[in-house]
Amino acid sequence: MAGGGDAEHGDVGGAGSGHDPTLGSSANTPHPLFRRSPGDPRAAVPAEPHVTGEGHGFSGGGGFPTPGRGVAATRLTGGRDGPRAPPAIASVRKVTAPGRRRVSGGWAVSYNPRTGTAERRRPRGVAARVGGWSVRHRWAAVGIWVLFVVLALGAGGVAGKAETGEGERLPGEYGQAARLIEEAGLTEPSAGSVLVQAVGRGTKATDGEFRAAVDEVAAAVRDSGEVSSVASPYETGTISPDGRSALVRYTLRGDPETAAERIDPVVGAVAKVQDRHEGELRIAEIGGASMGKAFDDAFGDDFRQAEFSAVPIAFGILLIAFGALVAALLPVVLALMAIAATMGLMGVAGHVVPMGDNANSVMLLVGLAVGVDYCLFYLRREREERRAGRDARTALETAAATSGRAILVSGVTVMVAMVGMMLTGVADFEGMGLASLMVVGVAMVGSVTVLPALLSLLGERVDKGRVPFLDRLGRRAGGAGRTGGADGESRVWRAVLGRVLRRPAVWLAVSVGLLVAVALPALGMRTENLTLDQEFGDSLPIVQTYNRVNEAFPGGSEPAEVVVAADDIGAAPVRAAIADFRERALSSGASEGPVEVTVHEAENLAVINVPLVGGSDQERAERSLTVLREEVRPATLGAVEVVEAPIGGAVAASKDFTDQISGSVLPVLAFVVALSFLLMLMSFRSLTIALTSIVLNLLSVGAAYGILTAVFQYGWGAWLVGAEEAGAIVSWLPLFLFVILFGLSMDYHVFVVSRIREAWTLGHGTHEAVRRGIATTAGVVTSAAAIMVGVFAIFGTLSMQSMQQMGVGLAAAVLIDATLIRAVVLPAAMALLGERNWYFPRVLRWLPDLTHDEPPATRTAPSGGPAAAPDRGPGPRSGDEREPVRM
Numbered sequence: 102m103a104g105g106g107d108a109e110h111g112d113v114g115g116a117g118s119g120h121d122p123t124l125g126s127s128a129n130t131p132h133p134l135f136r137r138s139p140g141d142p143r144a145a146v147p148a149e150p151h152v153t154g155e156g157h158g159f160s161g162g163g164g165f166p167t168p169g170r171g172v173a174a175t176r177l178t179g180g181r182d183g184p185r186a187p188p189a190i191a192s193v194r195k196v197t198a199p200g201r202r203r204v205s206g207g208w209a210v211s212y213n214p215r216t217g218t219a220e221r222r223r224p225r226g227v228a229a230r231v232g233g234w235s236v237r238h239r240w241a242a243v244g245i246w247v248l249f250v251v252l253a254l255g256a257g258g259v260a261g262k263a264e265t266g267e268g269e270r271l272p273g274e275y276g277q278a279a280r281l282i283e284e285a286g287l288t289e290p291s292a293g294s295v296l297v298q299a300v301g302r303g304t305k306a307t308d309g310e311f312r313a314a315v316d317e318v319a320a321a322v323r324d325s326g327e328v329s330s331v332a333s334p335y336e337t338g339t340i341s342p343d344g345r346s347a348l349v350r351y352t353l354r355g356d357p358e359t360a361a362e363r364i365d366p367v368v369g370a371v372a373k374v375q376d377r378h379e380g381e382l383r384i385a386e387i388g389g390a391s392m393g394k395a396f397d398d399a400f401g402d403d404f405r406q407a408e409f410s411a412v413p414i415a416f417g418i419l420l421i422a423f424g425a426l427v428a429a430l431l432p433v434v435l436a437l438m439a440i441a442a443t444m445g446l447m448g449v450a451g452h453v454v455p456m457g458d459n460a461n462s463v464m465l466l467v468g469l470a471v472g473v474d475y476c477l478f479y480l481r482r483e484r485e486e487r488r489a490g491r492d493a494r495t496a497l498e499t500a501a502a503t504s505g506r507a508i509l510v511s512g513v514t515v516m517v518a519m520v521g522m523m524l525t526g527v528a529d530f531e532g533m534g535l536a537s538l539m540v541v542g543v544a545m546v547g548s549v550t551v552l553p554a555l556l557s558l559l560g561e562r563v564d565k566g567r568v569p570f571l572d573r574l575g576r577r578a579g580g581a582g583r584t585g586g587a588d589g590e591s592r593v594w595r596a597v598l599g600r601v602l603r604r605p606a607v608w609l610a611v612s613v614g615l616l617v618a619v620a621l622p623a624l625g626m627r628t629e630n631l632t633l634d635q636e637f638g639d640s641l642p643i644v645q646t647y648n649r650v651n652e653a654f655p656g657g658s659e660p661a662e663v664v665v666a667a668d669d670i671g672a673a674p675v676r677a678a679i680a681d682f683r684e685r686a687l688s689s690g691a692s693e694g695p696v697e698v699t700v701h702e703a704e705n706l707a708v709i710n711v712p713l714v715g716g717s718d719q720e721r722a723e724r725s726l727t728v729l730r731e732e733v734r735p736a737t738l739g740a741v742e743v744v745e746a747p748i749g750g751a752v753a754a755s756k757d758f759t760d761q762i763s764g765s766v767l768p769v770l771a772f773v774v775a776l777s778f779l780l781m782l783m784s785f786r787s788l789t790i791a792l793t794s795i796v797l798n799l800l801s802v803g804a805a806y807g808i809l810t811a812v813f814q815y816g817w818g819a820w821l822v823g824a825e826e827a828g829a830i831v832s833w834l835p836l837f838l839f840v841i842l843f844g845l846s847m848d849y850h851v852f853v854v855s856r857i858r859e860a861w862t863l864g865h866g867t868h869e870a871v872r873r874g875i876a877t878t879a880g881v882v883t884s885a886a887a888i889m890v891g892v893f894a895i896f897g898t899l900s901m902q903s904m905q906q907m908g909v910g911l912a913a914a915v916l917i918d919a920t921l922i923r924a925v926v927l928p929a930a931m932a933l934l935g936e937r938n939w940y941f942p943r944v945l946r947w948l949p950d951l952t953h954d955e956p957p958a959t960r961t962a963p964s965g966g967p968a969a970a971p972d973r974g975p976g977p978r979s980g981d982e983r984e985p986v987r988m
Contacts, residue, residue, distance in 0.1 A: 228509050228549050232501025235554040236494065242554035246547060250442040257448025272526055273757025274730070278664040278749030285666075285704040290329070291360035293388020294339075295322065295349040295371050296650055300381060305344040306334070314374070314382050318349050321370040327363050329354040338695060339654070346653035353390060360390035361397065385646040392633070395643045403899040404462055411465075412437070414891040415473050422884040426566025428480060431555065436472025439547050440465060443540040450535055454523075460532035467841065468540035469892060471515060474848055474885040475548035478504045480563075481881040483556055493560055497553050503859065504852070505549045510784045510951065511851040512545030514777055518844030521773040525765040525836065527758065534840070541844075594879035594924060598872050601925055602932050609929035612921055616800045619917075623806035627814060628763070628832040629719055630755035635827045636902045654712070659751040661692075661726055663709040665738060666745045670705040674741050679707060682737040686711050691728040713752055722752045759832040766836055773843055774799075781851075783951040786941045790854060793930055793938075798846045801922050802839055805914030809834070813906050822897055824905045831903040834910065842914045845889065849923055853878050857931070867938055871931045875924065886919030 235242040271279065282289065295318050297311065304311055312335075319331045334340050334347035341347070351367070353360050368386050375384040412433060419429035443464055447456050482504040486496035519541065522534030556563060601608045634644050663682070667675045683696045697710045711729065715721025730748055738746040774795055781791040809830060811817040816826030857874030861867060893915065896908025931938050 226502055226506055228505030229498065229502035231549050232505050232553045233498060235550050236497050236501075236557045239554035239557045242551055243558070246438075246551035246554075250438050250445075253442040253445035255445065257445030260448045260452060262448065262451065271528070271754055271758060272761040273753070274747040275749040275754040275757045277745075277747035278662060278753075281664045281666050281706065281745070281747070282708075285701065285706050287701060287704060287706065288357060289708075291353040291357040291388070291390045293351055293353065293364075293367070293386060293390060294650070295351070295384065295386050296346060296646060296653075297334075297349065298346040298383040298649060298653065300383060302345075304381070306340045306347045307344065311347075311382070314378055314384065315347060315349060317374050317377070318371060318384060321374050322349065322351050322367055325366040325370045327353055327355075327366050341653040343653075346649075348650070348654065351388075357389075361394040364388075364390040364394055367391075383649070385642075385649075387643060387646045387650055392643055392647070395641050396633075399637065399641060399900055400458075403901055403904055407895045407899065408465065410895045411469055411892045414895070415469060415888045418884060418887045418891060419473070419477065420568065422477070422880075423480075423484075423564075424568055425564045426568070427559065428484075428563050431552075431559075431563070432473045432476030432480065435476050435547050435552060435555075436469055436544060439472045439540060439544040440468040442543050443468060443536065446539050446543075447536055450539070451532075454531050454535050455528040456532040456536060457529050459529055460536040463533045463841075464536035464540050466892070466896075467519075467537045467845075468544060470845065470889050471512070471541050471848065472544035472547075473888055475508045475512070475544055476552055477885050477888075478508060478852055478881055479548055479552050480556070481884075484563075485877075493557070497557060501549070501553055503855065505553075507852045507855040508545055508548050510780070510855075511848045512541055514780050514847040514851065515541045515844035516545075517776040517780065518773050518840050518847070520776075521769040521840045522837070524769050524772060525762060527761055527765075530762075530833070530836075533837075537841075595872070595876045597924055598875055598928055601928050602868060602872060605929040605932040608925055609933065612925045612929070613800070616804045616917070616921065616926070620800075620803035620807040622808075622810040622815065622817075623803060625814075626806060626810045626835065627829045628759065628835060629829045630759060631827060631829070631831050631902055632719060635829070637900060638825055638902070659722075660710040660712045661729060661748055661750040661753060663711060663729075663734075663738075663746055663748050665707040665709065667705055667741070668743050670700060670707055671702055672743075675744060678738045678741045678744065679709065682709065682733060685733045685737055686729060689728050689733050690714060691725040691733065713750075715752075719752070719755065723756050726750075726752050726756060755832075762832055762836055769836060770839065773840060777843065777847065779948075780951075782945070783948050784851070785854065785858060786950060787939050788942060788945065789934060789938050789940050790858075793927075793934075794847075794850055794854070797850065797922050797926060797930075798843050798918075800926070801846055801914055801918040802842050804917050805838060805842060805910050806835065808913045809838070809906060809910040812909060813902070822905070822909050824897070824909070825902070827902050827906075831906055834903065834906055837907070838910050838914070841911065842918075845915065846918050846922075849882050849885070849919055850927075853882065853923055853927065861939070867935050868932055871928045875928055879924070882919055882923060886915055889915045 297306075297315055297318060299305065299311065306312075306315075315334060319333055322328055323331050328351045330352045332350045334349060337348075337350060339348040339350065353363065353367075355363065368391055371384060371386040375382075378384060415436075416429055416433050419432055420426065423429050444461070447460065447464065450456065479500055483496050483500040486499045487493065491499065516538045519534045519538040522530045522537070525531070633641075633647050637644050665675070665679060669675065679698060683698060686692045686696055687694055691714060692711045693714055694712065696712075698707060699710075700707045713722045713725040713729075715723070715725050726748065734746060734748065738744050777798075778791050778795050781794045782788065785791065812819050812822065813824060813827050814830055819826055853875060855874075856878050857870050860870035860873040863870075865873065890912045893908050893911035896904045897912060899905060899908070
């Protein structure tokens with residue numbers, strides 16, 4: 102075709118032509134739009150364009166547009182009696198496809214078998230239309246995005262941080278007990294203890310030297326100026342049964358919420374007394390304030406390390422992938438802007454759903470992962486199109502209609518998975534779920550709106566700041582350099598795929614067998630809330646003090662807290678029931694005492710502190726708690742009708758949290774799987790694709806569970822990741838991992854399957870479509886997976902056991918998913934299924950259609966030849982008048 106067409110006014114002829122060209126051919130000669138199938142000289146399939154989808158141009162002769170002319174791939178569809186070859190097309194008319202409404206956006210060309218004409222219509226995908234608008238109004242798109250980020254941050258600042266009480270955050274009886282205290286307006290002062298313990302066996306608490314040290318401790322704590330009261334162990338009876346240990350108890354003055362900020366003078370005063378008795382006595386402070394401070398410091402240091410490391414790692418991998426500073430910086434900047442906007446939105450949402458520190462951390466983790474990945478998918482496709490010879494605008498339109506749509510489908514699927522966390526009934530999980538949902542939504546919107554605008558503004562400048570060596574390496578990673586094959590395929594992955602597709606049954610059996618074997622340890626997974634020594638080991642000095650206190654005073658440092666509420670707390674039946682409870686708690690063996698009762702007559706409330714037998718041994722302590730709840734309480738406080746007596750405390754909080762999470766696993770799993778299945782079904786119009794998507798994701802999650810259990814519960818290979826055997830998995834992690842991994846796995850899956858479907862709709866067989874789709878996406882999937890694995894692996898190096906478990910679990914799952922699942926299991930399964938991959942029963946065709954902008958090409962025979970069987974893939978048939986919902 103000589104000269105360019107005018108995409109804006111509908112001319113398809115050569116430059117300056119005043120008429121439309123003839124696109125037809127004789128009955129004995131295949132139409133220029135067709136190439137002959139190698140296996141059948143009579144059959145023909147649509148001529149292969151460079152790419153497919155809205156905004157893709159054809160190459161070749163026959164009067165069809167060449168790349169860069171702003172004309173999309175032609176779709177040839179048959180009539181109600183089957184597909185047929187097109188007659189000569191006398192004209193191109195600016196009309197809408199039969200039975201379809203016209204929508205805004207760039208033009209596409211399609212063949213109408215009923216009229217025998219090539220028609221041009223506008224694209225109907227949300228991603229294509231939004232991307233096209235952003236390219237045409239690029240400064241407006243950038244300005245709206247920046248304004249949104251600024252307004253979100255401002256709204257968060259104005260809203261301020263919402264304070265939430267323990268009663269709102271935690272479930273079960275612990276939450277009920279906390280709410281009773283909060284509603285009564287009681288603020289329990291922050292209390293602590295100083296352990297005085299003999300180093301040798303000969304020294305006892307009754308010795309003069311020991312007594313003198315206790316007096317020194319009491320005086321030093323009192324003189325710190327931060328306490329309101331100090332109690333001697335000789336008055337309170339807090340001396341261990343073996344007589345070698347004593348606890349000096351104190352109460353901090355002021356607001357208990359800020360106690361951790363004012364504990365340093367007390368800790369410093371105790372340390373000076375210890376220095377004077379070094380080698381004779383152990384003297385160490387322990388309490389809620391000091392433990393909270395030590396925990397917050399360690400937690401804060403860990404996350405600062407993670408935050409400072411994550412961005413450089415992501416930028417470094419992107420620099421290797423793109424080989425240019427501007428291209429590598431763009432996804433990072435947009436991801437950070439999405440995170441900043443979400444932080445502001447969290448400030449507003451926090452007044453409705455409690456947002457804790459965990460929500461911020463998870464939001465940062467998810468936001469950086471998906472924000473960078475979405476931009477990476479989009480930018481890689483745009484660069485791929487430009488390297489294939491498309492002009493800048495066509496490349497952007499192609500990226501919008503293909504990668505943009507994949508981002509929308511993936512983003513919605515990830516958001517659905519995050520909703521699962523909001524169904525647990527645990528406030529912290531609800532906050533994490535909402536925060537993750539918001540950051541995914543913001544990153545998704547930014548990727549399909551402001552990113553195409555920025556790419557349009559930058560043009561070729563997006564490749565500024567090339568690093569010569571890295572540029573070559575990036576081209577190789579993406580398959581566009583010397584190691585790449587045609588059409589941007591990666592030679593490395595093409596070689597792997599060649600072997601897999603030659604023997605798909607063998608590779609599928611071996612890979613699935615390997616994944617199942619890796620997942621087997623998960624059958625013995627044991628979950629619990631980790632104790633302080635499990636969480637930190639011996640890395641914190643206060644952990645050693647915690648263990649010594651629990652050995653000397655079992656349960657003394659974390660007693661159960663029974664909150665008794667009555668209409669009249671001073672009534673005789675209520676007082677008798679409290680006294681009876683106190684006696685039975687000791688006689689039942691649940692506690693060894695001392696059981697302390699504090700009555701608040703004005704509030705009609707009493708608090709009973711019961712040290713539990715078991716101490717830091719979580720299983721024994723929970724058994725003691727169960728005895729109190731199921732045996733002691735029903736026979737005493739439960740016999741008084743007007744009394745409410747939930748049992749809280751640290752052990753109760755752990756047990757109630759674990760029980761709530763365990764009870765919500767099946768509902769959350771069912772919700773996430775069902776909604777994800779439905780979205781995949783509507784997005785690809787294939788029952789087979791939807792089912793295999795779910796199975797593959799479950800295999801990936803199962804393998805991650807197996808690795809997690811093997812490393813951290815059984816200690817197999819724990820030294821490889823610098824971890825210690827904890828004997829259990831932290832209770833919240835399995836559900837958290839399932840939701841996060843199920844969502845993130847869809848990123849790769851939607852992106853890869855979209856390219857496979859794209860090749861299939863061009864007329865390639867399923868085998869070839871699988872090979873092309875995976876080979877052309879291997880570079881971007883590898884880069885995206887490397888970023889996620891790098892970021893998640895940082896958490897595997899932190900000091901907290903729970904963070905190590907999370908980091909190793911996430912990194913292992915993403916690595917397995919991006920390699921073994923996507924490069925071996927997926928292509929092997931699709932190759933074996935063949936055309937059954939696109940099976941979509943008629944009974945389901947009432948579902949909304951979220952497939953690609955254009956209906957798939959129908960395989961058509963030339964004039965006089967036998968008609969090929971129509972496709973059974975997605976998209977409406979000629980007799981299907983339903984209007985699809987396009988994404």
